Amino acid sequence: MSTMKAVRFHCYGDSGVLVHEEAERPVPGPGQVLVRVAATSFNPVDATIRAGRLTEVFPVELPHVPGLDVAGTVAAFGPGVEGPRVGEAVVAFLPLDADGAAAEYALAPAASLAAAPRTLDLADAAALPAVGLTAWQALFEHAGLRAGQSVLVNGAGGAVGGYAVQLAAAAGARVTATAGARSADRVRGYGAERVAGYLDHTAPLADAVGGPFDAVLNLVATTPEESAALTGLVADGGIAVSATGPLPEDPARGVRAAALFTRSDAATGPRSVWCGAGAGGAHRAGGRGPVTGGGSSAEGDAEGRAAAPDAAPGRRTRRRARVPPPPPFGAPSVLTVRSCVRSPVGARPCARCRSQGWSGGGRRPRR
Known part of the structure; x- marks a missing residue:
């Protein structure tokens, strides 16, 4: 079984329920494309889903990966998919009831993909869908x-x-x-x-x-x-x-x-x-310049941090949470997130980090 790093929540709540942990890498099924994530971004609806306020309309399976926007490259595709090539840069707005893109890999319906704009850095394009x-x-x-x-x-x-x-x-x-x-x-x-x-x-x-x-x-x-x-x-x-x-x-x-x-x-x-x-x-x-998504970027923020989300919609600029590719030579790969370095990956952060709204443990494993 192949694994990846992901930000997930195992129960509904505020940004404190988000944990940074190992997860199974998804495998594309019919009509699906596996995207190697360059970046995702936070939208108010991400917080609404995480809080459990859309369960009657868009139920999600727990644990759940948030992040409806995705920018990345095609890593693989399932049966019946025509068009995208492996390595092609794409963007998408993912379905609300499926796992999102706050991970190293994400599944996207082939019909939801569009070619990423060439006028923007691929990570910045995650603010667009x-x-x-x-x-x-x-x-x-x-x-x-x-x-x-x-x-x-x-x-x-x-x-x-x-x-x-x-x-x-x-x-x-x-x-x-x-x-x-x-x-x-x-x-x-x-x-x-x-x-x-x-x-x-x-x-x-x-x-x-x-x-x-x-x-x-x-x-x-x-x-x-x-x-x-x-x-x-x-x-x-x-x-x-x-x-x-x-x-x-x-x-x-x-x-x-x-x-x-x-x-x-x-x-x-x-x-x-x-x-x-x-x-x-x-x-x-x-x-002077292309259409842009507005707001400010937040490279280095966890989805849950960038999503601190407990703020009222319309009073926050959009911010993106960047997910870098795995480092070479089999080194332990981690999401670039603000997470507690005192706790192991996947564990709840220490009291000090919780008070700052940071996500789950992020201590790197020893080589």
Whole structure:
């Protein structure tokens, strides 16, 4: 039996349930591809799964490996798989009810794989799948956004919002965005024509952001009153798309509403999700650089640490947990994680490290 290093949880809970341990290396079955992981990244849904709040909808088998985003290279593939070659660099958003990519190897449905963008370091590309698919599906599948139309991205300072601004601008849409003061310049650089601060729902929203808009993309938790106000910014016949819960429709004006839940179908999405929109590629304002996932990287953080996750969604930038390849010559391989060096791999960390939120033991075995 081949083994690998992995971050797993054996019971539901906060980041303290994550342990760094030996696990059996998965073997690809029909329609599956084995990916040698270069990196994974944390999304709020990872914490939701780990906390056990999705068990009725997406039950997982314990122990479970988190990490829905993956970037890596094809190591092997199962029967019936055509297309990917061993060694090819790929990215994917993995199914919510299967083991993830916080490990040295991960299984991915062949249909979920897409070629990794060549404009990014492969490890950085792990920050793209979930945010890229979320932004694309919201704007172009649900909202049907076209060149020349107007869109409001409410909550553009986060990873999905930043990606949505770039994709919408690259598609020729007129973009208005809301973001905090620290994010405003960055969001403007992504291509937003107008950037407003956090919306004050005690005042008319149109005074702050203008409008009406052909589409409104909401990425912020809202009260029923705030949701209704956002729908009020949609032009007659337009659509309101929300990732945080449905916004109300307005049948009298022909305003539709859609609740967004991201599908893991990277391979069926347009290439522009990963490499830019349109033949020329999606660029930041002035054509300087490719579409990016936003947020900050956290090389060296454990998934559970980068996922410290007990923070409220929308107030954390995305961070990635890097998983390096095994060292040569049969040396003991370990994930690059923040873990307790006083405890063996797989054991709970000491009290001092637990107080800092670190993951399970990470003491290397002696040679």
